[in-house]
Amino acid sequence: MASNGEITEGPLPNWLELPTEVTAKILYKLGAFDILTSARLVCPLWWKTCKDPLMWRTIDLTNQPPSYPHTAMLKLCRYAIEQSCGHLEDISIDFFCTDEVLKYIADSGSHLRRMGLLMKSWGISDVGMIELVKKLPLLEEFEISFNCLPKNILELIGQSCPFLKVIKFTLFIGFPKGFECNDDAFVIAKTMPELRHLQLIANRLTNDGLLAILDGCRHLESLDLRGCSNVDLSGSLGERCCKQIKYLYLPEDVSEFSYYFEDEEDDGDYDDCYYDQECDWGKEGAYHNCVVAHSYGDCIQ
Structure with missing residues (x-):
C-alpha cells in the first residue's frame, strides 16, 4: 500500500509455486468432470497433480x-x-452407465465403500448388476435410482454386502393409486439387519412392510418414507416409528419429488413441522425422539 493510502497493484501470485498438496485440494474441489475435461490440461504441473491416485478416491460423474x-x-x-x-472408495454415475462400466468398477473397486447409480441406464442389465454386487464386499452405502430393481438383486445386495449401513432407493416410475408391494421391504428386513439409514422414495410398501423393517433393522436411525402413500402412520405404528427412529421423513413430504406424484392427491397442508420431546401420540404433531422434516419449508426441528 502506498504512503498516501492508495492501494497499489503488486505482482500476481504464481499459482505454480503453491505446495503440491494445496494445489491438489483446490483441483479436487472442481469435481471429476471439470478435472478430466479442462483442469488437468492447463499445465504440466496440474497434469501431474491430477495423476495422483488419491485424487480419484471419490469420483462423481453426475x-x-x-x-x-x-x-x-x-x-x-x-x-x-x-x-x-x-x-x-466412492463413485456416483448416472444414465451413461453400462454393464461394461459396472464390470470395470467391480474389477477395480475392491475398496469401494459407497456407490451411487443415479437414473436408470438401459445399458445396465440384471446380469451386470449381479456381477457388480458380488464383488463389492466392503460396500457401506448404496444409492439406487431405478425404474425398478428385481427382488433377487436387492436380496443379493443384502447378502453380499455385510457392512451395508446406508441404502437409498428411489423409484422413477408411476404406479396406479393404491398399488401395493412389500417385496423390497421384506428383503431389506431379512438381509440388511445392520442398516442405520434407509431411504425409500415412492416405494409401494404398506404398513406390513414397514413393520417388517422395524423388526428386522433394529439399528435404524433414520427412515425416509417420502411418497410412500400406502403407509399409514396413525395409531400404534406411528408411535413405534417415533420411539425407534430418530430421524423420520413422512410419506406426505413429496414436494421435492413432485414430478413423481403428479397424479397423487394432496389431502392436506404440511407447512408446519412439529417436534415434542414429551410424546403423546394422541396430541397433534407429537413425535417422540424423532426429527420430522417437511420439504415444504425445508425445516428440521
Whole structure:
C-alpha cells in the first residue's frame, strides 16, 4: 500500500509455486468432470497433480452437461477409474452407465465403500448388476435410482454386502393409486439387519412392510418414507416409528419429488413441522425422539 493510502497493484501470485498438496485440494474441489475435461490440461504441473491416485478416491460423474456425448462420458469414467489405481472408495454415475462400466468398477473397486447409480441406464442389465454386487464386499452405502430393481438383486445386495449401513432407493416410475408391494421391504428386513439409514422414495410398501423393517433393522436411525402413500402412520405404528427412529421423513413430504406424484392427491397442508420431546401420540404433531422434516419449508426441528 502506498504512503498516501492508495492501494497499489503488486505482482500476481504464481499459482505454480503453491505446495503440491494445496494445489491438489483446490483441483479436487472442481469435481471429476471439470478435472478430466479442462483442469488437468492447463499445465504440466496440474497434469501431474491430477495423476495422483488419491485424487480419484471419490469420483462423481453426475453433474456433466446433458448434451455431453455418452460415448465420451464412458471414456472419461473408465479413465478416472484407471487413475485411482485401486484406491477408489466412492463413485456416483448416472444414465451413461453400462454393464461394461459396472464390470470395470467391480474389477477395480475392491475398496469401494459407497456407490451411487443415479437414473436408470438401459445399458445396465440384471446380469451386470449381479456381477457388480458380488464383488463389492466392503460396500457401506448404496444409492439406487431405478425404474425398478428385481427382488433377487436387492436380496443379493443384502447378502453380499455385510457392512451395508446406508441404502437409498428411489423409484422413477408411476404406479396406479393404491398399488401395493412389500417385496423390497421384506428383503431389506431379512438381509440388511445392520442398516442405520434407509431411504425409500415412492416405494409401494404398506404398513406390513414397514413393520417388517422395524423388526428386522433394529439399528435404524433414520427412515425416509417420502411418497410412500400406502403407509399409514396413525395409531400404534406411528408411535413405534417415533420411539425407534430418530430421524423420520413422512410419506406426505413429496414436494421435492413432485414430478413423481403428479397424479397423487394432496389431502392436506404440511407447512408446519412439529417436534415434542414429551410424546403423546394422541396430541397433534407429537413425535417422540424423532426429527420430522417437511420439504415444504425445508425445516428440521
